[in-house]
Amino acid sequence: MKEKLSQPSRILLFISGILMIIAIFVPLWRIDMSAPQYPEGLRLLIYPNKIAGDIDIINGLNHYIGMKTIHYEEFIEFKILPYLIGFFGLLFFICGYLANRKLLFGSLILFILFGIGSMVDFWMWEYDYGHNLSPDAAIIVPGMAYQPPLIGFKQLLNFGAFSIPDMGGWIFVGVGFLLIIAVFIEIRAGKSAKNSTVVIAAFFMFIQLSACQNGPIPINVGKDACSFCKMTISDNKFGAELITDKGKIYKFDEYHCLHAFIISGTLTQAQIKEVYISDYFPPNQLINVKQAFFIQSEKIHGPMNGNVAVFSTETGLKKGQELYGGSTLTWKDLSGQ
Secondary structure, three states: OOOEOOHHHHHHHHHHHHHHHHHOOOOOEEEEEEEOOEEEEEEEEEOOOOEEEOHHHHHHHHHHHOOOOOOHHHOOHHHHHHHHHHHHHHHHHHHHHHOEHHHHHHHHHHHHHHHHHHHHHHHHHHHHHHHOOOOOOOOOOOOOOOOOOOOEEEEEOOEEEEEEEOHHHHHHHHHHHHHHHHHHHHHHOOOOOOOHHHHHHHHHHHHHHHOOOOOOOOOOOOOOEOOOOOOEOOOOOOOEEEEEOOOOEEEEOOHHHHHHHHHOOOOOHHHEEEEEEEOOOOOOOEEEHHHOEEEEOOOOOOOOOOOEEEEOOHHHHHHHHHHHOOEEEOHHHHHOO
């Protein structure tokens, strides 16, 4: 049995090596923030060796709510990360040059572990950054934390924070897929029946790591703010969420604000991917409006004087009708969509 890599796999490894070298010089991640007082938004860019963007403005805002100021000199990651990325670039070049199959399998597993470790480290920094607040801050909101989202959107007071990979991050994802393709080329060629189980397991680990949030996230009642009226969401029987085609999530305190936001024109219909509303009955889970049952009644009183309740089952709908009467409607009836 041959132990040498095929030519296509070697080419993929050389391409991966080149991409890793490029990743040293471009942003890996970005966090975009928007608020009424900053219509053009603020941006934090995370490079392998520094942080850039609107740091001075963000640090100034952080001072008022007791958050740490950001200084790249304090992060040991910025001192070692360029070398780690360069190491993987060199590893892929060596693997391609030697055409060693075992080295390819080992490189993929090591690269996946590096990706997982990096994301865990990033989350731990975000947690400390958002929770370790100064008790002497000018503005203190009891129980409030300001941890940015790892991936996706999160409302932090009147700021919306959207976290997503930048060019370097997408390079990492792309390199991961190139390595997976190379591994499957070798498996398909019948050269590694012995290692196929390990590689397939590594493949599914990578897919799970790479997957972005594509569904609703729990609403933190008493903490999250409505994206339309800016009031704190106060009742888990009426909460709602809208997810855009890019994965950004808007939260609302009830259907009234959700509908007002939709007709405001902030988003086009093409940008609205999914809409969810809380089930009126416990455990008050978010349900897709396309599968939901609606009752409109003057006896229903939402946080913003709305008169719509939502139910996930026909049993819940019948119970709601017994309690409140009113009209039974569908999402299309209510929204016109």
